[in-house]
Amino acid sequence: MTRASLDKQPHEVATMFDDVAERYDLTNDVLSLGQSRLWRKEVAKAVDARPAQKILDLAAGTATSSLPFAAAGSYVVPCDFSTGMLQVGKARHPHLPFTAGDATRLPFRDDVFDAVTISFGLRNVQETDVALRELLRVTRPGGRVVISEFSQPTWAPFRTVYTEYLMRALPPVARAVSSNPDAYVYLAESIRDWPDQPALAARLGQAGWSRVAWRNLTGGIVALHRGFKPV
Template sequence: MTSAPGRASLAKDPHDVASMFDGVAGRYDLTNTVLSGGLDRYWRTATRRELQLRSGERVLDLAAGTGVSTVELAKSGAWCVATDFSKGMLSAGRQRRVPKVAGDATALPYADAAFDAATISFGLRNVVDPTAALRELARVTRPGGRLVVCEFSTPVWRPFQVVYLEYLMRALPWVAQRVSSNPAAYVYLAESIRAWPAQAALADILGAAGWAEVTWRNLTGGIVALHHGIRA
């Protein structure tokens, strides 16, 4: 059930979340750039570099939204496919010339070991069962393949953490009201960030889902963390 019109609840019913993202698709990229102060571009570049992609590799970009992250990954020369459960988001990115497939993160429409590498950016916390999604990513990635999870996390400096959380719950919805097509959705997104596990806890979840040699590094003081794993 939705907790407000156009806003999913933290119970993360897949239909509600997909509907919410369909509703924000038209201005999603613009809103993200404004809310992050342009840092979204830096985070996408950092994700591509962390994956260490090579020309000719096959790469899954899960929760790809409009495909802007997939275009960034494709700069490496790898073959990259955007996958998202929101058809509205994929449609909003139809001008981006990358393959696009609608799919559920917990039941991916791909064969075992189909990819050399996989990534999910700012989407894992919106999946109804993140552990199931990580297991699916392990299933479709070949042994020795790489995963990078780019996700909002916990700032490492306590004073900054307090300021950041205040921004999430107060300033973020206020800004979203002025630039987003569905401001209520950004209240849910702020709440989902606050409820998300910190860096070490997420690393444990990755390890339990079949990913080995899990490490992470913080970006922007821990606002975002890149978790890296190898398919066992």
């Protein structure tokens, strides 16, 4: 069993996701009480992929999040640093150009993508601000970023209940359905310690993104942040 520490050593996080790759999508559906499918739909709408556009789906895992972009006629590149995730994804979707890559050193040229997106992966990057600048670098001027990430519920009583679920209910559920339940204890702790909506928006602005805004989903359990690369 591998459980990454909250200082996010890259090899620990990659190994952790390798361990859970086979049942990752099923586990997410169970732990989110089915909400993960709704969140993916909202990401797809926010990205607004068009035919012939180039889309980078970072931290794509098995590429479940990439499929709506491909269905829209875009050229989507699922990118992840977990080789286990990439192997499972390639077996399921051999037509997609899976690419191994570190969010802080992306293997792409400048100004390549019309849109870049990362769902539930940014908080697992050791150097978040470096990753935000890397996403900016590979996006064409006028292109867009969409980040879907766990955040802070806006209603205080609900926030208390949600935190209790994360720290008390999530681990036993993970033990029942996941191949590496310790990984989900780490994930719960990383969610609790992640910046709230305004703080992440500020970091996007500091990285160089403009017109930054966010929208809450499921009462703020998840936030969609969006920004644009200046022309």
